[in-house]
Amino acid sequence: MTTWLLFLPLIPALGWLAWAALRHAVPLSYNWRSLWQRKVATLSTAAAIAVVVAIFVVVRSLSQGISHAFVSSGRSDQAVVLRANARVELNSTLERDQVRVLKADPLLARDASGVLASAECYVIMMLDYADGTGGTNVAVRGLEPAGIRMRDRVRLVQGRWFNPGLWEMVVPARMAWRFQGLRLGQSISFAGHRWPIVGVFDAEGSAFDSELWTGVEQLMQARKRDAYSTMLVRLADPDRLPGFIRQVDADKRLKLEAKAETDYYGEQTEAGKPIQVLGNLITAILTLGAIFAAMNTMYSAVAGRTAEIGTLRALGFRRVEILASFQWEALMLCSMGGLAGALLAQGFNGIQTSTVNFQTFSDVSFAFTITPGLMAQGVAFSILMGLAGGFLPAWRASRIPVTEAMNS
Amino acid sequence: MKYLHLIWRSLLRSRRRTLLTVLSLGVSVFLVATLQSILGTLDGFAHNPDSANRMVVRHKTSITNVLPFRYGDWLRQQPEVEAVMGLQWFGGIYQDQRNFFANFAVEPEYLVPMFKEEVRGVTEAQVRDFVRDRTGCVVGQALADKFGWKLGTVVPLQGTIFPFTPRLTIRAIFRGKRTADEMALYFPYKHLEESIPRMKGKVGTFWVRVRSADDVPRLIERIDHHFSDALEPTYSETENAFQLEFLKMLGDYATMIHTITAAVLAAILIVTASTMAMTIRERTTEIAVFRAMGFTGRQVLGLLMAEGVLLSAMGGLAGIGLALVTAGAVRGNIGTSIPWLSDFQLQPATLLFCLQATLAVGVLSTFIPAYQAVRRPIVEGLRSL
């Protein structure tokens, strides 16, 4: 949310400009026409700004996509129970008796089918890419039927959910076309068994969109495991969540820890940090370059129009009006670029890409989503550039004396 | 060369414009140089010549599965093999997750023979101590420097994958070729086996050192074929290929960086072309005067091109200079999140590319407006004021 901090100075600056335009006679149409008289300079600067804004929007979309993939995976009334210090499901083990104890906890919610708690098993398997370029590790989650009910953001789009007693799998739509054998009706080979794909689901881009699901007992059997990995529980009263967590942590017999589901996934976004840091760095540097370019263009504009400006002053426009006028011109120039850049970024919308969760070494896929909100941020960003780059030249313009009108 | 002062002075016509152009060029080139160097550094890890005669054997399904320890015996029997070492990624944390560094459980007696090039400066006595002491460890110089460790310091690690907290005494500090190699800790495998029952007789990977690099492909085939029907089948690959797999995990970073590079270069071209067009248009009369004085069209074109190229070269050099100056900071900052980048270096090939690119930008951006200006009839140029 530091971006909102960045946009804070916009408010007073824009406020002043708007006031200047309304209260004083700022010749805005003159500015607009002047931009078009110097087509080459205007268009090329706007193009450069468009590039920077497009990169800004795409990078933020990447950032958001990564956060979204992890953070939105959780509910604030659910908790993940792991072995103490395990940090990720992959490294965690939960014994059957521990699961029994937890399931009996009165704080847990219940629905028509029973207690909302799912003992789960998380493993990694190797899958080949559909295009034959090799393979990668993907996550497989064994869960109880309650686990499906507890993850209400996940919807079935094709087929049906797996039958807990059979060797069946359901896959995310996003993965179905990227890997071999994951289409509905196909099957994959894993741990010595064939697993037909009986359903396809959509998890709204959350972490679950990178997991294959099946029944936990089947998975454990196939992998010859006797212990679960984790457990997901829902609390009847969300306010009791912190208390529940403390309770689990304090229990010396169990040697477990609990985390709010949202926190659990929130911590994992650390994996995406390097990309975000890199992205922000790139954007910051490019912005600087764009501001210099905008300043250059505006200085040229002012230098070429000293006679005009002198004339405006002779006509009665005051310094502050000239200042506002040129500031507006810079804004118009940069926001043109900003709009173009935001539209350019739209071209990235929907492109799927993936990275690897370093904790589990498994594939995490997400799509670039260029939302209207992001585009608006891009345009706001370009306005910021216009204010920053346009200020000094506008100041320059405001200091041009009336006598310049007479000189050639 | 007698025209040099003319060309240089022309850039000073508008010092502000020249400065701003050089700054925006410089900033963009700095970005391109740094990003491409990041790619270059990462690439270097997958093309390490020292890795030519080493390979890695792991479980076919996933790097997170384990293989039986006895596979090592069979591997040692292969004629091409010089040394075999079981290695298990431990992934322990030292104090805080942010202090991340690589730590492994290994068969201690094979560490130095396996990584002859990377684990150096260790005396025989130190190796003996390491082999004998179950709770000992070997760390790299860079890692020791980072935390102020010395021989004899006890390093407590908190296991994440394996639930135990070994307290390891540093028995040796080695120097490697790259900083990334020195940011590692190795402790004896037996310690892990004793503490985690399910790891008894099991290990994550085997590193194999082969006498000759040519033998590697043949050996890979034989190993995987031999274990293909076993309960734990293997997948073998060269060390470089193994590293590459990890790098690929960084996903489409390469594509992203190349896209940004292309976009930035395009933007630079547009901005510089616009600046040169502006500059040249303002000198229409002057250009006509030069030609009236007796400069041929070609000579004037040459002067203008030289000016454009000089301007972009200045921007390019400024960017490269900035990249050189900040390389250390980049290494320090991103080097902690992405371990391979602790060896971040500006690649000479990249810098050369940047220079060539800026010169190309100078030529391309100046040519059209300059050509147009020179083609205009002299009298037209004189007329326009």
Add this chain to the structure above:
Amino acid sequence: MEAIITCRGIAKSYYRGALEIPVLQGLDLEIPRGGYYALMGPSGSGKTTLLNLIAGIDRPTGGSLEVCGYQLNDLDDDELAGWRALHMGFIFQNYNLVPVLSAFENVELPLLLTTMGRRERRERVMEALGLVNLLDRTGNYPRQLSGGQEQRVAIARAIVTEPEILVADEPTGALDAKNAEEVMALLEHLNQALGKTILLVTHDPKAAHHARVQIHLEKGVLEKTIEVNRPGPA
């Protein structure tokens, strides 16, 4: 005195699309070596066009031009440029000095086209600046000079390659009376003492008065020639 400039049937038209706009229509003119001619006439009469043609910075659409012994029509653009460097000196109304070069460097410019070494160039430049009386201002930039001084630097630049002919388009147009007088006196000196042939385009009757022959053009045709009776070569 033999003619240094000979124009036979000079015609020049401009084309706006398919429309032909004739400016000069079959003009004949001879100017002797050492002559001091003023071209005058109302705007649109073609006087500047004639000047441009004689100076070799424009080409006629008809007729022939022989200047300094060369048939200009026979020279291609590059040869014409080289010819101008040797035989022609230009003086403009707005001086047209390079703002980022000092007075010395401005005057030196035409010499860069020759094969002269630095020392020889320096000698020539100082000589030219001495002639226009600006030896104390060699290091100054145009913005540090007055209008009159700038024009004098421009004149020094025009003569530094020792051309036979000087062409001047409204040389006093941007100057006050005093400076204008100085510049005209300088031109007269160059004509009388150094034998330069001078061709002047001007509106200013006072400037025209310094010339020895006034050529009046009207609608591209030579209307009248007035000779001012003054001592010196005709």
